[in-house]
Amino acid sequence: MEELKNEIKKVIISSLELEDIKPEDIVDSEPIFGEGLGLDSIDALELGVALKKKFGIKFSSDNAENRKHFASVNALAEYIAATREETK
């Protein structure tokens, strides 16, 4: 799980070309968007695309669920792990 979280952080940094920030600066439980990591709605869409490419996962067609998945690195990792489990 820790490895997955680390990978997600790397994807966040590389796909959004974030500067001056290392994976360890991102707090697992902090919000990714808005005040926490400070990403915006365009970043959210972009991150969705990058995560799809990297992990082959798709997000839900349900708005509320997606908001949950994108809440934090923890939430994202859980979702990705669960989806992988399903497809195995």
Added chain:
Amino acid sequence: MKKAFRIFFYVLSALYPILVFALLVVFKLPLKLLSLCIIALAAALFVSVSAKKKEKSLEWKPLATSLLFFLAGLLCFLTNESIFLKLYPVAINLILLMFFGSTLISGPNIIFRFAALADKSIKGSFHEKSVENYCRKVTYAWCIFFIFNGTAALLTVFAGKLFGFPPDEADKFWSLYNGGISYILMGVLFAAEFIVRKFADKKMVKVFPVTKFKAASRAKDAVVCYDGKWSDGIFKTWGDFLADTAKMRKFIESRQTDSYILHCGDFWYFGVTFTALLQCRKAVHLTQNISENFLAEALLPGMELLTDAGVQNSLYIPEIIEKSEKPPKEEIEQTPEINGETTRIFLFTSGSTGKPKAVPQRMKEFEEDNAFIISKWLDKISERKFVSTVSQHHIFGFLFGFSLPFATGTPFRRKRIEFPEEFETLDDEKYLIVATPAFLKRTVEMEEKLNMRDPWLFTSGGAVSPELAVKTNKLFGIYPLEVYGSTETSGIAYRMQDKDGLVWTPFDNAKIWLGDDGCLRIISPYIKDPAGFATADMAEMLENGKFLLKGRSDSIVKIEEKRISLTEVENRLLESGLVEDVKVIALSNDIRQYLAAALVLNEKGKAEFSGKEKYAINKYFHDFLMHYFENTVIPKKWRFLDKLPTDIQGKKHKEEIAALFEVK
């Protein structure tokens, strides 16, 4: 007396064929005598009509009729041939054909004139055009009928010679057709048109914008709003709309406040509250941004915030609507008039002065804008259901996501689409999508295949790149209809890349030319200044009045369709009290456009951040700007320097600043 005489005459001319037959064949009246009778009749009619001298223009119809009768009688008398008596119906058909036909050419067509006389509400309404179109078809039908009927009448005149009927039989045949069958045919045509009209009326889209609707404008069960997808069947109807606006009015009227800020995630609550505020003649400020600091500046003394988001010290719309009692019927049916010219609506935009600027707007111009779209694409609109990815607090989202579907009575989705994946659920109906190019860009990357049925797309807020246009067509099966405009000017031009390439066609109601600076000047219904509105968009004018866009020129830039003033961001950074000098520029990489800021910290700033990691300083300024701007336009990259590069005049050039951000 005169009236009675005229009615007598109309009956006489209608029964003319039967009378002629009766007198000629049954009573064997000599032809000469009959023709004299007819001349006398013609004279009597002429006298009765021309006696009405008080009216300025003589009525041409009875005059023409009397003239025709007179000619028929005279010719018949001179030649002793009954043919001239019998040609009368042919002439009538010919005259009617010419008259009806001439109104098709000169317009408005005759049936539409009758319709407009019978129903005074048609003139000046949005559906006037479709009524006129329908009436044109009816006029055509009558013209064809007159051709057919006139020809048939002509044949009956010569029935004796053509079909070898004996004279008596031929006369009988003539009067049977002209005095009976032709009237029956006319009746059949009337009846058929009446039935077709009922159907056409049901199908015809009645346009009732916010300033024009009445309680009876739509059926009580007509769907205004739907939740999720259309086939889920979770609807809000016209009846609900009237009831909920009545509740909201009651609430608003119970307060002293004159000026409100309105923010709703939900399009239904938005529509109800917005309409009620206008009905109560209040000022409405629309904002997508409800951050604490923004509100601290925007909420002036005496103003209140109406929202469906849980914000402190706000009026919570869902509670007002869902918890209050249903008002009595007369309050629901009553729809206070909204005057489009006196509505006070404000949209926030980033001015170049540093503070969010509330731009005043009126329903009048919004609806003129919608009217053009409706006149052009009503058929695309009315057969679909609206979904929007754009917030209705911005002008594009407001015009296309709310006021347009409201006016055309097209159901719209309660919630905005926020994730491209949500499109996957919309496979049950024909949808009309309102989106920004930024959203489309990610959607075509996210989705390989969508099973949407024949959708239609409106985009605005920025241009769609040719590559994105092609990808959009691949995914949705249609090229987006792009609208070019801004908060100040609203929509002013459009293009659809499969038909127009990159060339923009101005709206009929916009005037466009090139200023001395190479940028577009615009006069639209929104812009009253004869000098026009100076945009920052550079353009190339083409000969036919169309144009190509060539990029932006000044310190106002667009970041993923969000317009932002670089000066404003710079001013805010200076306000932090930690910055001595600053330059903000717009950059882009493979992924997106973004802002980048180069700062020189002052003494206080240096002390504050000494020993801190750069990431932490970035974050400090990011969070500071979050108080004033949407996240998207906040600088993504930061440089902290001892001095900004300048030329001899002390001017900071974009190129040199941009060099600071090149990847090390």
